Amino acid sequence: MSGAPLNLTKGPDETFILNLGPQHPATHGVLRIKLTMDGEYVVRAEPVPGYIHRMHEKMGENRTWNQYLPNPSRVDYLSAMAYSHAHVAVAERAAGLEVPPRAEYIRVIVCELNRVSSHLVWLGAFLLDLGGFTPLLYAFDDREMILDLLEGITGSRLTYCYHRFGGVCNDVDDTFVRGTKAFVEHMRPRMKLYRDLVTDNIILRKRLTDIGHISADTCRRYGATGPVIRGSGVPYDVRRNEPYSAYPEFDFDIPVFPEGDCMARYLVRMEEIVQSLRIVEQAIGRLPDGPHIAPKVPKIMKVPPGDYFFATEAARGRFAIRAVSDGKEIPYRIKLRAPSFSNLSLFEEASQGMMLPDALALLGSLDLVIPDIDR
Amino acid sequence: MKNIIRDSVAGFKTLVVGMRVTIDQFFRRPVTVHYPHEALKMPDRYRGHIELVRDPETGKSLCIACKSCEKACPSDCIFVDGLKREGEKRKSATEFTLDFTKCSLCGACVEVCPTDALRFTKSYNLASTQKQSYFFDLMKRMEEQKK
Ligand code: SF4
Numbered sequence: 001m002s003g004a005p006l007n008l009t010k011g012p013d014e015t016f017i018l019n020l021g022p023q024h025p026a027t028h029g030v031l032r033i034k035l036t037m038d039g040e041y042v043v044r045a046e047p048v049p050g051y052i053h054r055m056h057e058k059m060g061e062n063r064t065w066n067q068y069l070p071n072p073s074r075v076d077y078l079s080a081m082a083y084s085h086a087h088v089a090v091a092e093r094a095a096g097l098e099v100p101p102r103a104e105y106i107r108v109i110v111c112e113l114n115r116v117s118s119h120l121v122w123l124g125a126f127l128l129d130l131g132g133f134t135p136l137l138y139a140f141d142d143r144e145m146i147l148d149l150l151e152g153i154t155g156s157r158l159t160y161c162y163h164r165f166g167g168v169c170n171d172v173d174d175t176f177v178r179g180t181k182a183f184v185e186h187m188r189p190r191m192k193l194y195r196d197l198v199t200d201n202i203i204l205r206k207r208l209t210d211i212g213h214i215s216a217d218t219c220r221r222y223g224a225t226g227p228v229i230r231g232s233g234v235p236y237d238v239r240r241n242e243p244y245s246a247y248p249e250f251d252f253d254i255p256v257f258p259e260g261d262c263m264a265r266y267l268v269r270m271e272e273i274v275q276s277l278r279i280v281e282q283a284i285g286r287l288p289d290g291p292h293i294a295p296k297v298p299k300i301m302k303v304p305p306g307d308y309f310f311a312t313e314a315a316r317g318r319f320a321i322r323a324v325s326d327g328k329e330i331p332y333r334i335k336l337r338a339p340s341f342s343n344l345s346l347f348e349e350a351s352q353g354m355m356l357p358d359a360l361a362l363l364g365s366l367d368l369v370i371p372d373i374d375r
Numbered sequence: 376m377k378n379i380i381r382d383s384v385a386g387f388k389t390l391v392v393g394m395r396v397t398i399d400q401f402f403r404r405p406v407t408v409h410y411p412h413e414a415l416k417m418p419d420r421y422r423g424h425i426e427l428v429r430d431p432e433t434g435k436s437l438c439i440a441c442k443s444c445e446k447a448c449p450s451d452c453i454f455v456d457g458l459k460r461e462g463e464k465r466k467s468a469t470e471f472t473l474d475f476t477k478c479s480l481c482g483a484c485v486e487v488c489p490t491d492a493l494r495f496t497k498s499y500n501l502a503s504t505q506k507q508s509y510f511f512d513l514m515k516r517m518e519e520q521k522k
């Protein structure tokens with residue numbers, strides 16, 4: 001695959017600049033990457049983010065805790081549940097608000113369903129980047145079932161805004177419980193279909209194996225998390241390392257592949273779908289009775305002065321909110337730690353000397369959501 | 376040489392397996408709906424833009440113009456005005472407008488309303504080329520629904 005040696009000492013006249021984006025299908029959004037190319041080889045890849053900066057952090061400083069509820073789900077629209085979870089949980093931790101067990105279970109279920117749907121989008125889009133169109137249709141067919149389930153309880157298909165301080169806004173009904181059980185049953189054989197159609201496919205294997213190697217050390221230096229670091233052999237998962245919500249009550253594995261190439265990251269995500277289904281199955285089977293929201297939640301959330309932090313495992317890695325409160329209705333500062341930003345920042349180093357199509361495979365395997373990078 | 380042959384055979388097999396999946400799927404029922412000729416039913420909790428709820432007895436809006444929704448809205452989309460009419464115990468709304476260009480469909484207004492005077496509609500076909508089409512006069516909308 002690699003082949004021709006790379007000569008980084010070439011003068012500027014022998015390289016050329018290639019703009020990838022901001023309007024390019026492979027960047028899945030408005031990300032611009034300024035590529036310095038030596039023929040087909042990448043000499044330097046300089047990401048230029050910021051095209052979809054919406055000031056979500058600044059917005060946190062000019063509206064009440066309650067009014068910020070719709071925002072987190074718009075940061076990473078594919079993994080909205082984990083983001084909203086972090087936001088409400090940081091306030092709950094600060095205010096010492098007890099969340100009923102049923103609410104915690106529901107949060108886990110919706111978050112894991114959301115993770116599956118997010119990985120399905122990634123699967124379709126990633127294979128599209130590599131030139132395979134059909135799997136996208138299969139993936140979206142399955143994803144549609146999740147969206148229907150979540151729409152039934154939240155009223156929305158993408159930016160759910162489902163979490164409330166002390167619980168969730170709507171209780172789950174029988175339709176949801178039955179539908180979710182049916183979905184888990186439906187999805188298991190589909191995983192075999194994906195294996196037959198995609199994972200075992202010789203073209204995909206040859207395209208991804210030993211391509212885009214990222215070492216565990218690189219991941220650590222750039223703060224990469226999620227499937228990216230787990231595809232480099234580091235078993236780091238917030239659900240295990242900083243357990244939150246009801247996660248300690250469930251039995252699940254953290255898939256880790258040590259190879260660090262695109263195939264490893266691919267396999268991590270596929271295995272994560274299976275693990276998420278396991279969690280959903282356990283949670284829906286043992287769903288406790290009780291209220292879906294804490295009984296005495298103040299109408300207008302006020303948080304005692306202090307500096308608070310909460311991290312969740314979103315589909316792309318560790319999402320964390322740091323909130324500083326001065327005791328008023330409006331937070332003093334909201335800082336969002338977005339996984340895609342750190343995962344993107346290693347691209348410059350990891351893509352050096354790669355061929356352009358391989359660099360695109362690497363970019364796709366990072367599963368970037370651009371609004372998450374820019375916030 | 377042997378390896379190449381073995382790899383090619385194994386590789387070819389994966390392609391055949393994949394092709395079988397495609398052929399299987401080819402005979403499945405379609406999963407899509409032919410919008411706009413057919414449309415899906417929106418679930419009960421679907422969050423479309425908000426509208427005013429009428430009091431089933433008096434036929435008037437349940438809104439008491441307390442302005443809680445106006446204050447709760449993160450995006451300043453709601454404007455309510457009301458007055459206390461002669462002989463009535465509570466205020467009633469005289470004007471209620473929604474700037475849907477800014478609405479994020481969060482539901483804060485519906486949740487905060489003390490008299491349950493707001494609800495979500497199920498409308499989603501709202502495409503327009505004019506900004507004005509997204510400034511809704513909800514009072515007028517409710518009046519028109521009466522007819
Ligand atoms: S749904 Fe949210 S954004 Fe829209 S009007 Fe109500 S409070 Fe405002």
Ligand code: SF4
Nearest residue numbers: 438439441442444488
């Ligand atoms: S919160 Fe309800 S009653 Fe108060 S102004 Fe809004 S719609 Fe009217």
